Amino acid sequence: MIAHEAGQGRPLVLMHGFELDHRSMLPLESSLADSSWRRIYLDLPWTEQAVPGPVASAQDVADGVVNELRDRLGDEPFAIIGHSFGGMVARHVAHAMRGQVLGLATLGAVFTADHRKRVLPAREVISAALPDQAADDDFLEIAVIQTPGTLAAFNEFVLPGLRGTDQQVTGRIAADYALRREPEAAHPEPFEAPSLHIFGRQDHVTGYEDGLALRDHYVRGTFAVLDAAGHHLYMERPAAVSVLMDDWLTSARAHAPALPR
Known part of the structure; x- marks a missing residue:
C-alpha cells in the first residue's frame, strides 16, 4: 500500500482520490520537499501496484489503511492528507487513530458519499485556453482551469492512474461507497488537532457546502474555499x-x- 516515500522527520501520509494512484498527489511535493516531514504516499487497492484482495467497500479501504498504518508506524505520531475519496478515508483514519494524529488536511474531500445528496455548484469553466482537440474528455469534464499547464499536470500525474485502475475493484467499491458511519458522527468529540480543509469554489464533483457544515466539529480547523x-x-x-x-x-x-534524541 505504501508506494513512495521521500524526506525525513515525522510521517506525513498522503492519500489519493478514487480511480487514481499516488502519482496524483505528487504535485504537492513542490511545497512539501523542504518541510521536516517524511512523506508517505499510499496506493489504494485498485492501483496497478496493489496486491489483489477481497476489498468490496469504502469501509474495507478505510479499515485497510488503518491496519497498514498501525503495522508500519506503530504508535508513532503522524499527520495525514487526503484528496477526494482519499479525504473521506483520511477523516476516518484521523478519528480512528486520533491519539497519534498530529493534523488532518483534506483537499476537495468527499464529505457526502451519496452523489445525489451532495450540495454542488453548477459546472463552470473559468479559463479555457487550449487549442481544439488538445485534451481528452477526462480532463475537460473535470478541469476548471483549462490551460497548457493544468493539462500537462493532468497528463503527467492523473492520467496514468486512471489508465491503470482495476475497474473490477472500483466497481465493487462504487456499489458500497459510504463508510458505515461518518467519522464525525462515530467520534463526536471535537477534533482538536490542527486541521485544514480546502475546497474549490467551482468543484462540481464534491462541492464545498457539505464540508463547511462540519466546521464546528474541527475546533482547530482552517476552512478555505478557493475561487477559480x-x-x-x-x-x-x-x-x-x-x-x-x-x-x-x-x-x-x-x-x-x-x-527523541
Whole structure:
C-alpha cells in the first residue's frame, strides 16, 4: 500500500482520490520537499501496484489503511492528507487513530458519499485556453482551469492512474461507497488537532457546502474555499494551496511531542 516515500522527520501520509494512484498527489511535493516531514504516499487497492484482495467497500479501504498504518508506524505520531475519496478515508483514519494524529488536511474531500445528496455548484469553466482537440474528455469534464499547464499536470500525474485502475475493484467499491458511519458522527468529540480543509469554489464533483457544515466539529480547523478552482484544486491553484499547507504543517508540528534524541 505504501508506494513512495521521500524526506525525513515525522510521517506525513498522503492519500489519493478514487480511480487514481499516488502519482496524483505528487504535485504537492513542490511545497512539501523542504518541510521536516517524511512523506508517505499510499496506493489504494485498485492501483496497478496493489496486491489483489477481497476489498468490496469504502469501509474495507478505510479499515485497510488503518491496519497498514498501525503495522508500519506503530504508535508513532503522524499527520495525514487526503484528496477526494482519499479525504473521506483520511477523516476516518484521523478519528480512528486520533491519539497519534498530529493534523488532518483534506483537499476537495468527499464529505457526502451519496452523489445525489451532495450540495454542488453548477459546472463552470473559468479559463479555457487550449487549442481544439488538445485534451481528452477526462480532463475537460473535470478541469476548471483549462490551460497548457493544468493539462500537462493532468497528463503527467492523473492520467496514468486512471489508465491503470482495476475497474473490477472500483466497481465493487462504487456499489458500497459510504463508510458505515461518518467519522464525525462515530467520534463526536471535537477534533482538536490542527486541521485544514480546502475546497474549490467551482468543484462540481464534491462541492464545498457539505464540508463547511462540519466546521464546528474541527475546533482547530482552517476552512478555505478557493475561487477559480475545481476538484483538482491543488493543480489549479498551487500557490494558494502551498501557503495554506505550510501554515497547517507549522501548526501540526507544534502539536507534536518532541522527537527523541
